[in-house]
Amino acid sequence: xxxxxxxxxxxxxxxxxxxxxxxxxxxxxxxxxxxxxxxxxxxxxxxxxxxxxxxxxxxxxxxxxxxxxxxxxxxxxxxxxxxxxxxxxxxxxxxxxxxxxxxxxxxxxxxxxxxxxxxxxxxxxxxxxxxxxxxxxxxxxxxxxxxxxxxxxxxxxxxxxxxxxxxxxxxxxxxxxxxxxxxxxxxxxxxxxxxxxxxxxxxxxxxxxxxxxxxxxxxxxxxxxxxxxxxxxxxxxxxxxxxxxxxxxxxxxxxxxxxxxxxxxxxxxxxxxxxxxxxxxxxxxxxxxxxxxxxxx
Amino acid sequence: xxxxxxxxxxxxxxxxxxxxxxxxxxxxxxxxxxxxxxxxxxxxxxxxxxxxxxxxxxxxxxxxxxxxxxxxxxxxxxxxxxxxxxxxxxxxxxxxxxxxxxxxxxxxxxxxxxxxxxxxxxxxxxxxxxxxxxxxxxxxxxxxxxxxxxxxxxxxxxxxxxxxxxxxxxxx
Ligand SMILES: Cc1cc2nc3c(=O)[nH]c(=O)nc-3n(C[C@H](O)[C@H](O)[C@H](O)COP(=O)(O)OP(=O)(O)OC[C@H]3O[C@@H](n4cnc5c(N)ncnc54)[C@H](O)[C@@H]3O)c2cc1C
Ligand code: FES
Ligand code: FES
Numbered sequence: 001x002x003x004x005x006x007x008x009x010x011x012x013x014x015x016x017x018x019x020x021x022x023x024x025x026x027x028x029x030x031x032x033x034x035x036x037x038x039x040x041x042x043x044x045x046x047x048x049x050x051x052x053x054x055x056x057x058x059x060x061x062x063x064x065x066x067x068x069x070x071x072x073x074x075x076x077x078x079x080x081x082x083x084x085x086x087x088x089x090x091x092x093x094x095x096x097x098x099x100x101x102x103x104x105x106x107x108x109x110x111x112x113x114x115x116x117x118x119x120x121x122x123x124x125x126x127x128x129x130x131x132x133x134x135x136x137x138x139x140x141x142x143x144x145x146x147x148x149x150x151x152x153x154x155x156x157x158x159x160x161x162x163x164x165x166x167x168x169x170x171x172x173x174x175x176x177x178x179x180x181x182x183x184x185x186x187x188x189x190x191x192x193x194x195x196x197x198x199x200x201x202x203x204x205x206x207x208x209x210x211x212x213x214x215x216x217x218x219x220x221x222x223x224x225x226x227x228x229x230x231x232x233x234x235x236x237x238x239x240x241x242x243x244x245x246x247x248x249x250x251x252x253x254x255x256x257x258x259x260x261x262x263x264x265x266x267x268x269x270x271x272x273x274x275x276x277x278x279x280x281x282x283x284x285x286x287x288x289x290x291x292x293x294x295x296x297x
Numbered sequence: 298x299x300x301x302x303x304x305x306x307x308x309x310x311x312x313x314x315x316x317x318x319x320x321x322x323x324x325x326x327x328x329x330x331x332x333x334x335x336x337x338x339x340x341x342x343x344x345x346x347x348x349x350x351x352x353x354x355x356x357x358x359x360x361x362x363x364x365x366x367x368x369x370x371x372x373x374x375x376x377x378x379x380x381x382x383x384x385x386x387x388x389x390x391x392x393x394x395x396x397x398x399x400x401x402x403x404x405x406x407x408x409x410x411x412x413x414x415x416x417x418x419x420x421x422x423x424x425x426x427x428x429x430x431x432x433x434x435x436x437x438x439x440x441x442x443x444x445x446x447x448x449x450x451x452x453x454x455x456x457x458x459x460x461x462x463x464x465x466x467x468x469x
Contacts, residue, residue, distance in 0.1 A: 002337050009298055009315030009361045032362070039357050040339060042316075052315065056362060080351075104427020106342060106405065109351040110358070193426045 002043035008051040015140055018055055018167055023142055025051045027164040032056070033076060033115035036107055061114075061169055064088055071173045075114025080105065082113055091175050093288055094184035094202050098129040101186075104194035114168045120158050123196040127154060128218030128227040129186055132202040135173045141166040151226045180213060182206040183288025187281045188220070189273055191264060197221045198264045199273035201229075201253075203285040205241065212236045217249070217278060222270050223258030231256045232278060241286050250279035302363045304329065305373030315361045320344045322360035323370060331371040331400050335429075342428025345401035346370045352408050354427075371400035374407060382445040383407050392441030394432035401428050406442040415446055 010025075012018035022029055030049035032038060033056070041047035055061065061076035064085045071091055073082065082088055083099035102108060102116075102125050116126045117137070127150075135150040139162055148161055150171070155161060162168055176182055188200035200220035206213045215236045217229040232253040239245045259270035301310045304327060311326055323329045323346065332355060335343035339357040346355045347369035348362075374381040383406045386392060393399040402425055409416055409424040416424070421442045422435065430438060 003318070004316040004359075006314065007316050009359070011361075011364065032359075035359065035362065036339065036357055039318075039359065043337070052359075052361075054362060104342075105424055106345055106352050106354055106427045107339060107357075110348070110353045 004039065004042035005045060005048050007042070007049060009054065010051060011054045011057055013057060015058060015061070015167060015169065018053055018058065019140060019142060019165065021051075021053045022165045022167070025053075029053055029164070031118070031167065033118075034078070034111040035115075036103075036111040037115060037119040037121065055167070066091075066175070069175045069177070071175055073113055073171045073173070075112065075117075075168045075170055077113045079103070079108035079111050079113065079116075083108065092133060092173060092184055092204075094129050094132060094186045094204060094285075097186035098125045098188075098200075098202065101125065101188045101190065101197075101200075107194075113171065117153065117171070118160055118162055118168055120154050120156075120160050122157050122223070123221040125186070125188065125197060125200060125220055128200060128220040128224075129202045130171060130173070130218075131227040132186075132204045132216040132218035133173050133184065134204075134216050135171050137168055138170045138172065139166050140169050145169070147172075151228055154226055176206060180206045180208065181290045182214075183285040183290070185281050185284035185288060187277050187284065189277065196264070199259070199270045199277060201274065201277035201281045203278070203281045205236075205282065205285045205289055207241055207286075207289055210240055212239055212241050212245075215282075217253060217282070219253065219257055219274060219278070221259075221264070222274050223260060224253075224256070229253035229256065229274075229278060236282075241282075243283075246279045246282045246286075249282060250275040250277075253278040298361060300360060300364050302365065303367045305369055313360055315359065317360045319346070319355040319358040319360045319363060319368070323355065323368070326360075329370050329372050333397055333400055335397065340427075340429065341398070342401040342405070342425070343398055345404045345428065347404060347408065352405050369404070371403055374403060381407060382448045383410065383442065385448065386441035386443075386445035387438075390437050390441040390444050392433065392437045398428060398430040398432075402430065402438055406445065409442070410446055410449055414449060416442070418443065 010021050028050035032052040032054045061074040063074040065072045089096040116124050130150040137148045137153050184204035186202040188197045197220050199222050202218040204216040215233050218227050232249040236249050254271045254275035259267045261267045300313050320334050333343035335341040339354045344355040345352045383403050418439050421439045
């Protein structure tokens with residue numbers, strides 16, 4: 001029987017209240033969102049906070065809105081809500097691809113987008129998806145709010161830039177102007193339905209006259225720094241979006257990631273996955289953007 | 298801490314330890330043992346109950362988090378002594394063997410049918426994909442839910458496939 005150790009519990013009634021509680025209790029306090037990572041860790045005594053600050057009552061952090069040329073997602077948005085959001089799917093197909101394969105429908109009902117990102121598990125699917133989309137995280141603290149690039153948010157396994165007295169409040173994704181043709185996708189290989197990835201890749205590509213004008217490639221669970229395949233992105237920039245270049249991007253991504261052998265698979269297999277998934281997910285993103293170079297779109 | 302919540306329409310107030318998991322609160326504090334406690338690791342779905350309008354895995358929710366909210370368990374599925382069509386379906390289509398997974402399966406099935414009254418077999422499988430059954434091979438669970446879909450809107454006593462006890466196949 002797994003039971004968390006004794007803990008105190010505070011229910012936050014507003015962002016300001018949550019921040020005040022975090023300031024009062026210090027680093028031994030932990031934010032409780034969906035609890036679908038934190039509670040299992042408490043049950044295993046891998047986490048033993050002294051106080052939980054429950055933010056589930058902060059329903060104003062539960063939203064998916066378009067504000068000017070940005071999609072804004074509140075931290076407390078449940079996975080299921082993101083999956084169901086037509087607005088999110090219309091602009092960022094990658095988010096629906098990723099949400100469809102995160103855990104199972106019941107876990108998705110309660111686990112939150114922000115909790116996923118703050119957990120910073122190297123296998124967390126949304127971290128790579130938001131890194132590919134070059135999103136921005138909004139963090140509130142005692143001194144006000146600050147913005148951090150999704151690519152600078154994770155500082156290591158289970159580590160983020162969010163300080164003990166801070167709260168992630170929302171994620172912002174830039175919506176590019178219509179004349180830039182763009183598409184995005186996410187592909188994951190897991191051992192069974194609902195499981196964490198053995199490896200996964202997400203891509204977002206923008207084209208100008210068949211040339212890659214901008215590209216983001218995210219990698220999950222394979223030891224990519226900040227969940228990003230930076231060298232493969234650099235290679236593709238300014239090149240034609242053709243099969244040969246996609247395959248090369250896959251090879252470069254595989255060369256530069258650092259997967260480890262674990263119960264989900266051996267490192268060389270994961271590297272193979274990165275090569276294949278990167279090329280395939282780029283292809284999928286491109287076909288949503290209007291096709292590969294040299295082909296009718 | 299003091300916890301006040303509504304379970305199956307009845308309000309309860311209890312003093313609990315904040316670390317108490319919802320599944321243990323329901324079973325041990327309230328004696329509602331219909332919800333089962335299986336894997337303890339959010340993988341099997343035997344513990345699925347509704348928190349307000351959505352099914353959650355109650356082994357991964359603190360009872361404290363339900364303060365001021367509504368919880369519905371399998372004991373709350375039947376209304377005024379009339380079984381829910383989902384329950385009728387599991388009976389009519391032999392949707393269980395040992396019954397351990399059944400409460401969670403039924404809570405998810407009811408949620409699915411409320412949102413999607415005419416699901417395909419694939420949609421039923423997707424809905425229960427976070428829940429494990431070690432007995433049935435899922436086939437009869439899917440059949441049961443589809444049966445319920447075809448019989449929703451009845452008062453639950455009709456269209457139960459003639460299963461009035463006369464076709465005794467030892468199921469009881
Ligand atoms: C069975 C199962 C399978 C899963 N499979 C997958 C999968 O395949 N892919 C995947 O990506 N994920 C998977 N998950 C994880 C799931 O996505 C969780 O929802 C997520 O990891 C945590 O979200 P949460 O809201 O439950 O966070 P919590 O557990 O509440 O919090 C996680 C951490 O983030 C901190 N935190 C939360 N919100 C904030 C905030 N706003 N500001 C600052 N800190 C915060 C908490 O203090 C805690 O340290 C799975 C989970 C389970 C239980
Ligand atoms: S006991 Fe909760 S999911 Fe298995
Ligand atoms: S009926 Fe036995 S586990 Fe499903």
